[in-house]
Amino acid sequence: MGLEESRGKIGRGMRDLMTLWSSTQVHWNDDNTKNFEDKYLKPLEMDIKVAAGAMDQMAALLSQIRRECE
């Protein structure tokens, strides 16, 4: 699995997880839901965004290097 595929996997995984989280909230919706979301899911989303940006940038660089140096 290359970098671009890894980036896609992480992005899709997070999207699916948040979709599932929305449906979980149908069954569980109180102060603890919000606490859990604030404590774990929002930071996770932010980390994913930062990592995805880094992966996009690195994927573009690798592609450019492969093209220029082969």
Add this chain to the structure above:
Amino acid sequence: MAQGARIYSTDALGIFRAALIKFAESGNSALTSADSDIERVIGWLERDQTTFWAGQVRKRHERVLQLEDAVRQKRLFKDVDGTTKSAVDEMKMLAAAKRAEDEAVQKTVAVKRALGHLRKEAMMYKGRVQKLATTLQSDIPMAVHSLDAMMDHIEAYLQVQSTGQGINLGNSTEQISRAAGSEKVGWERLRDQTPKPDRRESATFTLIGADHPIHQPWKAGVMQEWQAKTLAGLGIERVLPDPDARVVLHPDVWTNGKIYLERMEPTGEADSGWYIGPATDNPTPGDPPAYISVRLGDVIQARPDFKELLGLPPTTLVVLDTGGPIAMFDQLGLDIWALALIKAAEPAPAAETPEPAAAT
């Protein structure tokens, strides 16, 4: 003021919990693959392309020298009629060879520059993804434990509610919140209730007759065929102990709607390592119960579905309620039952996407 607990299904939490575990696993794997891709390109530049283009510079330079010589030869030696030979073709070939040599020199420079740039960018990249790596490895397991604690308390709350004792909803929320910060969480706390080896060894051996209450219908539900298939889908090697090996039982385990089976390392040849007891958060205080020790074969006769479970390896913990298994933990505390349910729900894997062409 805390809002009352509004939880309508712990199943939903269980499914989300399992998805969270799966996401952490696949995220870790994706980050590792991404790192490998970067290292692969660094290695490609360091070893393959540096050597390749250095070799090309040498070869192409030799070709230029050969063609320069050929042009010289044409100009030096005249034809029989005294005219100078045409070197047009050689000049064209020389020009092309010089362009090729220039290209090789430029590639050598480009490889060197790319290597330096990539090493620097790779360090910055690692810094940017490190937070996610830490989150996946540390925070997600904490989130999972937090969900475990909440589910545990919700179950206890629902049980109390169903027995009509009732507890204050606001208090329940606070209890759940407290549980989220607890170190000992979830069903794994049942392991603390399992009798220690000396107590298991001193359990009274009981030969099970046809009229023994163990043969009455157990309140804990029988494992259904789909559940057995789901468990089999995990591919865990199961070795059923000798039918004469002993299983230690809580004296009235069959009267409990929620029970657990834990397999410890056997204390001796005659011990299967299995203990079966009630899954309760609040064991009755006082003297330990009068555990009984029975043949594993007798347990299977009373509960044929246990044949699927009693072959699981030591350290396994299985929790069943009236609907069958609800959790299974391995030695790492991973809920393998949740994983089995996810795996069983997944569609058959599609054909693998071909890997992108190698850089070399």
